[in-house]
Amino acid sequence: MSTEKKGITEWASKDDGAFKRQxxxxxxxxxxxGKFSPEKGRYHLYVSLACPWAHRTLIVRELKGLQDYIDVSTVHPHMLEGGWHFVKPEDASKTPAPASAHSFDTFPAATADKLFGSSYISEVYRHAQPDYSARFTVPVIWDTKEGTIVNNESSEIIRFLNTGFNSILPDGQAKELDLYPEELRAEIDELNEWVYDDVNNGVYKSGFATKQDAYETAVTKLEEALHKLEDRLSDGRQYLVGDRLTEADVRLYTTIVRYDPVYHGHFKCNFGSIRHDFPNINLWLRRLYWTNPAFKDTTNFEHIKEHYYYSHSQINPTRIVPYGPKPDIEPLDAAGVKRSAADVDGASKKVK
Ligand SMILES: N[C@@H](CCC(=O)N[C@@H](CS)C(=O)NCC(=O)O)C(=O)O
Structure with a gap:
């Protein structure tokens, strides 16, 4: 079987059963x-709302006020035989089937490929490089001027979205916002490194392991890392590094918000749940979600649950998408309000 045909759940090594990300x-x-200079409307972002890596780029796009500068195409949550697919342009305006109907053709908030009308994301890659044979992953940022892919690595995309458009952004908060400030870089880098290995990728290493030992190695590292994060947040700090929002928060958020709905069950990361066993992480999570629209607006629990449970049939052969947890994310309750009084004021009114 060629690499490109292999499903993501088959990236585990035959020898030790451990998942290795490309x-x-x-x-x-x-x-x-540079060759790729900032221009309004020139670049296009391809994302999945289910994917934690793509989710990072959507959050930063919104934090930096780039919604009118960079348009987005959103794949359907089912990642099956041919990889990520789009809704057909002629179906895009149809009322989508309810998420529970498992339709291949439409899904709430899934779009057509707005640039090419492609059926699959692989076609977009092949427009850039006809002989491309690696994995067809999201996110992808496409340049309509050069007719190619600028980058398909989320950690780099969020870095250049952070600063690359500042010269054409209007003065204001979004332009000022720096998610990777010089004075915090060393601490952010240090945190990112183990959070990536043990948490962001740790949930995948746990879920995609095909041998007991590989699973246990990954899941125990994840458990240790979550306890380390829980301790770090125990002084009541609102953000992971310094006293402000940085890319470290963005990068951890997209994994943690998926934890209880998906990773706990589907990826067997069930030594505890965020809501019951990691109160400090849970508070940090809820503050971001309920007080900052860039996090809430870009989090789509229907895509998240439908994607994982339906797409990985090696792990979940019935493709049944679980009913819970209820709610997807807990409200920001009185304790949260007390601990971040200044921030919560406006946002807590939104909490049901
Ligand atoms: N290193 C990449 C990883 C992206 C990635 O693995 N995306 C997954 C979705 S969560 C994907 O598109 N997988 C498709 C496949 O492997 O065929 C990044 O951070 O951008």
Missing amino acids: VSSFRDEIKEG
Whole structure:
């Protein structure tokens, strides 16, 4: 079987049963004065709302006020034989079937490929490189001027979205926002490194392991890392690094918000749940979700649950998507309000 045909759940090594994530292929950046300079409407972002890596880019796009600068196409949550697929342009305006109907053709908030009308994300990759044979992953940021992919590595995309458009953004909060400030870089880098290995990728290593030992190695590292994060947040701090929002929060958020709905059950990360066993992480999570629209607006629990439980039939052959947990994320209750009084004021009114 060629690499490109292999499903993501078959990336586990035959020898030790451990999951190994592929390295991304397109690694350019958008920056003033470079080949890919910032321009309104020039770039297009391909995402899945289910994917934690793509989710990072959507959050930063919104935090940096780039919604009118970079348009987005959103794949359907089912990642099956041919990889990520789009709704057909002629179906895009139809009322989507309810999520529970498991339709291949429509799904709430899934779009057509707005640039090419492609059926699969693989077609977009092949427009950039006809002989591309690695994995067809999201996120992808496409340049309509050069007709190619600028980058398909989320950690790099969020870095250049953070600064690359500042020269054309209007003055204001979004332009000022720096998610990777010079003075915090060393601490952010240090945190990112183990959070990536043990948490972001740790849930996948647990869920995609095909041998007991590989699973246990991954899941116990994840458990240890979550306890380390829980301790870090025990002084009541609102953000992981310094006293402000940084990319470290963005990168951890997209894993934690999926934890109780998906990773706890589907990926067998069930030594505890965020809501019952990690109160400090749970508070940090709820503050981000309920007080900052860039987090809530970009979090779609229907896509998240439907994607994992329906797509990985090796792990869940019945494809039944679980009913719970209820609610998807807990409200920001009185304790949360007390601990972050200043921030919560406006947002807590939204909490049902
Ligand atoms: N290193 C990449 C990883 C992206 C990634 O693995 N995306 C997954 C979805 S969560 C994907 O598109 N998988 C498709 C496949 O493997 O065929 C990044 O952070 O951008």
